[in-house]
Amino acid sequence: MTDMLLRFWGTRGSIPTPGREMEKYGGNTTCLEIRYGETIIVFDAGSGIRGLGQSWLAEFGEAAIDAHVLFTHLHWDHIQGFPFFGPAYFSRNSLAVYGEQRTAGGMKEQLGGQMQGAYFPVPIDAMQSKLRFEVTEPEFDIGPVKVRTFQLPHPGGCLGYRLEVSGGAFVLMTDCELDQVCVNREEIESNFSVRRQFPQDLLDAVSGAHVVVIDCQYTDDQYHRCKGWGHNSLTTVVDFCTQAKPHALALSHHDPQSTDERVTGMVNQAMERLEERGVNNTLIFGAREGLTMKVAVPLKPQQVV
Numbered sequence: 001m002t003d004m005l006l007r008f009w010g011t012r013g014s015i016p017t018p019g020r021e022m023e024k025y026g027g028n029t030t031c032l033e034i035r036y037g038e039t040i041i042v043f044d045a046g047s048g049i050r051g052l053g054q055s056w057l058a059e060f061g062e063a064a065i066d067a068h069v070l071f072t073h074l075h076w077d078h079i080q081g082f083p084f085f086g087p088a089y090f091s092r093n094s095l096a097v098y099g100e101q102r103t104a105g106g107m108k109e110q111l112g113g114q115m116q117g118a119y120f121p122v123p124i125d126a127m128q129s130k131l132r133f134e135v136t137e138p139e140f141d142i143g144p145v146k147v148r149t150f151q152l153p154h155p156g157g158c159l160g161y162r163l164e165v166s167g168g169a170f171v172l173m174t175d176c177e178l179d180q181v182c183v184n185r186e187e188i189e190s191n192f193s194v195r196r197q198f199p200q201d202l203l204d205a206v207s208g209a210h211v212v213v214i215d216c217q218y219t220d221d222q223y224h225r226c227k228g229w230g231h232n233s234l235t236t237v238v239d240f241c242t243q244a245k246p247h248a249l250a251l252s253h254h255d256p257q258s259t260d261e262r263v264t265g266m267v268n269q270a271m272e273r274l275e276e277r278g279v280n281n282t283l284i285f286g287a288r289e290g291l292t293m294k295v296a297v298p299l300k301p302q303q304v305v
């Protein structure tokens with residue numbers, strides 16, 4: 001049976017963060033790769049997509065690459081790597097680029113805006129690959145992969161994605177502040193210790209997922225200072241996991257201030273709190289650059305250490 005494989009190329013939120021204290025989880029902004037047989041899907045073009053491009057050029061050599069790049073939204077940390085995506089400059093390659101229609105201009109104008117002369121020396125038209133721009137539909141297929149999208153609460157909006165193949169379901173929920181859409185949001189506003197109740201359609205979107213990658217940018221302390229900025233607190237993620245119970249949950253979109261030590265501390269805290277609640281069957285880990293894993297059961301913990 002073909003396995004769906006996930007690889008993280010960038011797991012940092014907001015801005016790239018090089019440095020020794022960020023080595024374990026990595027400093028590149030959001031970029032993930034999914035492989036399912038011949039089907040190649042990329043999520044977002046944060047700075048992590050530069051390394052992905054280099055790795056493809058080494059892997060494919062002179063052979064043509066046919067891939068799909070799906071955007072969750074166009075905040076800078078999710079598009080800033082696009083001008084540095086090597087395979088886009090070779091005419092033999094075909095890239096289908098998907099995103100929401102957010103402004104009057106299409107995806108090409110939106111991605112190309114950051115490549116205009118005042119910002120970047122090379123215009124988007126220098127990309128010689130066959131670039132096809134598509135508006136993301138709520139549901140569509142990429143070869144054998146079924147794609148479903150859903151809206152996430154984030155300033156300016158953000159798309160959640162669910163990919164489904166036989167034997168594997170993957171969900172990406174980057175850039176979201178789920179407290180904003182909780183059923184009991186007034187109650188949790190005044191009392192942080194009350195458990196969040198999430199809307200059913202959101203829980204349905206992750207139901208039975210093998211791997212869920214979720215925005216867990218803030219510690220609870222940070223969240224109090226950054227409410228409304230569009231990202232989750234650790235408590236929100238723990239509450240969400242308690243209700244959604246995916247097979248594996250990757251905490252991602254690490255805050256630029258979060259050293260390896262802090263991220264590991266957040267992962268450990270999430271594990272402890274879920275264990276206290278009797279949620280023992282979810283594998284919790286911090287998304288880190290370079291990590292590759294199978295999106296299917298059985299998930300092997302050693303694959304993510």
Ligand SMILES: [Zn+2]
Pocket residue numbers: 013014075077078175253
């Ligand atoms: Zn972001």
Ligand SMILES: [Zn+2]
Pocket residue numbers: 073075154158175230
């Ligand atoms: Zn964002």
